[in-house]
Amino acid sequence: MTPEPELATREKQEVQGTEKTRPGRYFVPNVDIREDENGLKLWADMPGVSEKDVEVSLKDGVLTLIGAVSPAPYDKLTPLYTEYNVGNYFRQFELNEVIDEAQIKARMRNGVLEVELPKRAQARPRRIEVSAG
Amino acid sequence: MALIRWEQFDPVGSLLALQDELGRVLRNPGFNLGISGYGAYPPINIFEDSEGMVIIAELPGVDPASVNLTLQSNTLTLSGGRPRGDAGEGGAYHRRERDFGEFSRSIKLPEGLDMANANARYEAGVLIVRIAKAPEAKPRQIAVQSA
Numbered sequence: 001m002t003p004e005p006e007l008a009t010r011e012k013q014e015v016q017g018t019e020k021t022r023p024g025r026y027f028v029p030n031v032d033i034r035e036d037e038n039g040l041k042l043w044a045d046m047p048g049v050s051e052k053d054v055e056v057s058l059k060d061g062v063l064t065l066i067g068a069v070s071p072a073p074y075d076k077l078t079p080l081y082t083e084y085n086v087g088n089y090f091r092q093f094e095l096n097e098v099i100d101e102a103q104i105k106a107r108m109r110n111g112v113l114e115v116e117l118p119k120r121a122q123a124r125p126r127r128i129e130v131s132a133g
Numbered sequence: 134m135a136l137i138r139w140e141q142f143d144p145v146g147s148l149l150a151l152q153d154e155l156g157r158v159l160r161n162p163g164f165n166l167g168i169s170g171y172g173a174y175p176p177i178n179i180f181e182d183s184e185g186m187v188i189i190a191e192l193p194g195v196d197p198a199s200v201n202l203t204l205q206s207n208t209l210t211l212s213g214g215r216p217r218g219d220a221g222e223g224g225a226y227h228r229r230e231r232d233f234g235e236f237s238r239s240i241k242l243p244e245g246l247d248m249a250n251a252n253a254r255y256e257a258g259v260l261i262v263r264i265a266k267a268p269e270a271k272p273r274q275i276a277v278q279s280a
Binding site for chain 1: 145147148149151152154155156157158159160161164166171172173174175176177178179180181182183186187189191192193194195196197215223224225226227228229230231232233234235236255256257258259261
């Protein structure tokens, strides 16, 4: 077993380009996307976002992830020293795979959004039996 | 120093005000954290309110039971790990941006805190540690007596 690497801090990246109707800073969540024969699985780090404030949608082959952060925990607090800013999260991906939209599942756990995007049955590889004779 | 006060009916305005306030004290050089300053994991923000000091850290994807928090004299140490979990299984990766591994960070806290009176909460990937002010550090009203 290899020893666990040490975690390093990465500066949050602000979303550039697209303009949102709600003002304020939007950050780019770090994601992992993995594909296997059944579909895609995506994880997005969105600390500070609870399950009721996350929005996952797929339209015209574009997957949109939006996480709204709540300012409530900061009520009546005066900042003395900060290393990061807080803001909503936004990210979009064009999906090349044929996804079965009705079967998309998403859940939020400990500030991580997990999205399962199963491929449509016809897009999955199928093994064809070869018969002799 | 302005005290942030959120209006319940205006979450957008509250968030904008919060973002401004956080930007104003970004890496405030007047606040000495000791040896593990900016750049150490996890990134932290430090606040105060009338009750004491509040330290907030973004730690997404961490099991709250695996986070170790210790307070020794004036040093707060946060340590733990972020396992890859089922993100480590087979298949082909299109993106691999998230980091996994161990972390440990010790920060020096100012004087005047009651280290025995601290609590921590982990919610939605954010760790919030509250440490109360020492009774002698709280403002006290002094009665003025007439002669």
